[in-house]
Amino acid sequence: MRIALRAAYALALTVFAAIGATADTDGHTVVLTPDNFDQIIDGSKHALVEFYAPWCGHCKQLAPTYEELAESFQHSKDKVVIAKVDADAHRSLGNRFSVAGFPTLKWFAKGGDVDDPVDYEGGRSLDDLVDFVTRSSGIKTKLVKEPSHVVELTDDNFHDIVMDANKNVLVEFFAPWCGHCKQLVPVYEKVARDFAREENVVIASLDATVHTKAAARFSVRGYPTIKFFSAVPPGRAKSDLNYEGDRSEAAFVSFLNERAKTDRRVGGGLGEQAGRIEKLDDLVKKFIAAAAEERDAIVTEATTLADKLSSRAAEYYIKVMKKVQANAEYTAKELARLIKVVGAGTITEDKLDFFTIRQNILRHFVNEADAAGGDEDAEDRDEL
Numbered sequence: 001m002r003i004a005l006r007a008a009y010a011l012a013l014t015v016f017a018a019i020g021a022t023a024d025t026d027g028h029t030v031v032l033t034p035d036n037f038d039q040i041i042d043g044s045k046h047a048l049v050e051f052y053a054p055w056c057g058h059c060k061q062l063a064p065t066y067e068e069l070a071e072s073f074q075h076s077k078d079k080v081v082i083a084k085v086d087a088d089a090h091r092s093l094g095n096r097f098s099v100a101g102f103p104t105l106k107w108f109a110k111g112g113d114v115d116d117p118v119d120y121e122g123g124r125s126l127d128d129l130v131d132f133v134t135r136s137s138g139i140k141t142k143l144v145k146e147p148s149h150v151v152e153l154t155d156d157n158f159h160d161i162v163m164d165a166n167k168n169v170l171v172e173f174f175a176p177w178c179g180h181c182k183q184l185v186p187v188y189e190k191v192a193r194d195f196a197r198e199e200n201v202v203i204a205s206l207d208a209t210v211h212t213k214a215a216a217r218f219s220v221r222g223y224p225t226i227k228f229f230s231a232v233p234p235g236r237a238k239s240d241l242n243y244e245g246d247r248s249e250a251a252f253v254s255f256l257n258e259r260a261k262t263d264r265r266v267g268g269g270l271g272e273q274a275g276r277i278e279k280l281d282d283l284v285k286k287f288i289a290a291a292a293e294e295r296d297a298i299v300t301e302a303t304t305l306a307d308k309l310s311s312r313a314a315e316y317y318i319k320v321m322k323k324v325q326a327n328a329e330y331t332a333k334e335l336a337r338l339i340k341v342v343g344a345g346t347i348t349e350d351k352l353d354f355f356t357i358r359q360n361i362l363r364h365f366v367n368e369a370d371a372a373g374g375d376e377d378a379e380d381r382d383e384l
Contacts, residue, residue, distance in 0.1 A: 028070035030083035034090055038114075040081060046137040047081035047108040048120065048129075053088035056102040061183045061247070062124055068186065069129045072141040079110075080137050107136055125182040149192035153206035158214040161202060162229050163238050168260035169229040170243070170252070172205040173215050178223040184247055191252040194268040197353055200231060201260050230259055268349075275313040275357030279305055281364055287321055288368040295325060313357050320365055331369065335362040 024031040032040060032049065041047050050066055052059040070082035087094035087102065097106060097117065105120035122128045130141050151161060153171065162169045172188060174181040192203035208215035208223065218227060218240055226243035241259075245251045250266050257264055263271035283302045287295055299321045306314035323330040338359050341347065347355055 026084070027067045028074050028082070029067055030070075030081055032083050032085045032093070034092055037085070037093060040083065041108050041114060043108070043111055043114050045079055045081055046110045046133075046139075047083060048133060049081075049106050049108065049117070050084040051087040051094055051097065051099040051102065051104040051106070052084055053102045054086060055088070058183070059103045061187070062103055064190075065124065065126050065129065065183070065186045068126050069133070072126075072130060073133060073139065075142050076139045080133060080139050082133075107132075109136065123182050124179065125185055128182070148189060149196045149203065150189060151192075151202055151204040153204050153211065153214065155211040155213045158206065158211070161204060165232050165234055165236070165238065166200060167202050167229075168200055168231045168256070169202040169204055170256065171227050171229065173208040173218070173220040173223065173225040173227070174205055175209045175223040176207060177209075181224045184224055187247060187249050187252070190249045191256075194249070194253055194264050194266065195256060195262070196268070197350070198260070198262055198264065201256060201262060228255070228259055270353055270356040270360075272360055272363075274353070275316075275360050276364065277309065277311075277314055277317070280314060280317045284317065284321075284365055285368050287324075288365070288372050292325075295321070299325070312354060313361065316358055316361055320361060324365065331362050331365040335359060335366060338362070 030040060041049065048069075050059075050062070052062075066082070066084065073080050073082055085093050087099050087104075093099075096115075097104075106117040107120055108114060108117045120132060122132050134140055153161060161167070162171060170191075172181075172184065174184075188203065188205065195201040195203055206214055208220050208225075218225075227240040228243055229238050229240055232238050243255065245255050253264055253266050256262060257271075263274040265271055280302060283298055283305070287298045287302070290298055299318065302321060303318050306318050320331060320334075323334075338355060342352070342355050342359070
């Protein structure tokens with residue numbers, strides 16, 4: 001009986017230890033607290049730990065890169081831990097490891113003294129961090145780099161790309177050794193990906209330490225320097241505008257939407273105004289309010305305008321008008337169908353934009369019908 005009790009007690013301790021060692025995660029990054037630190041960082045595996053504060057600007061800039069680092073070593077999480085500590089909330093841990101500023105990164109080697117980690121003093125780009133973890137642990141990452149959407153500029157191609165009158169171009173002038181430039185890399189890549197499907201928007205970068213002619217032409221004296229070159233009518237010269245906003249994905253997206261007249265969202269999706277054409281919206285309002293015998297003339301007027309605009313969105317306005325003439329319930333049913341299709345997640349990225357644009361246009365028809373009394377059949381309204 002005593003042996004059985006001791007065995008049960010030992011099992012309970014094992015279970016308790018396992019529970020105690022369970023850590024929360026933020027994405028793929030292990031979240032450490034005073035309650036689980038010594039169970040997770042116990043010398044049994046390698047670990048890189050970031051001591052951060054939520055209000056720290058540099059910590060916020062590092063966050064997406066650090067999460068990418070954690071994801072890239074997820075396949076070896078039983079051998080190396082990528083973790084973080086809110087050292088503002090858990091000051092006892094910050095004090096224990098003499099953290100004097102944020103972010104502070106420390107390397108805890110497998111089999112090493114947990115109370116004497118090595119300070120990480122390298123760069124904060126994903127490549128820098130991956131290289132450090134790989135060299136320190138011997139574990140290679142399975143990180144698969146996606147093709148970059150940032151256009152690489154040189155002195156030779158600068159004029160052809162940046163000065164193209166039809167293009168809105170955002171240019172980062174950087175230096176390879178610049179810490180702020182390295183921190184900007186993952187954010188800038190996300191912005192480039194967000195606008196990759198906008199034909200008139202280019203996100204580009206130029207190594208100003210190598211391609212000095214272009215940098216000198218625009219008086220670049222610090223890094224990173226970010227300039228915007230707006231599209232202009234034929235015959236007009238382009239000029240540069242210094243970007244002075246925050247260096248967050250959301251700030252860049254907002255800036256570009258305003259300057260390039262686009263309607264992108266963080267993540268690359270389109271907003272609710274994308275594809276909408278003001279003059280055709282006005283004709284939709286007239287069309288919905290008109291009697292049946294008046295609608296043909298409005299469709300003809302809209303077709304003439306759409307032919308001048310020569311865009312798929314404009315053509316779709318005409319298609320919907322004709323469909324409504326044949327079936328008053330078309331817009332509501334088609335909108336519901338498209339929402340269901342997009343929600344299923346089966347639409348490829350290259351087709352998703354036009355599905356969103358179609359939804360936006362259909363939603364305008366539905367809203368105008370609701371405003372007019374919820375009935376798209378103008379003849380019925382005339383009889384009331």
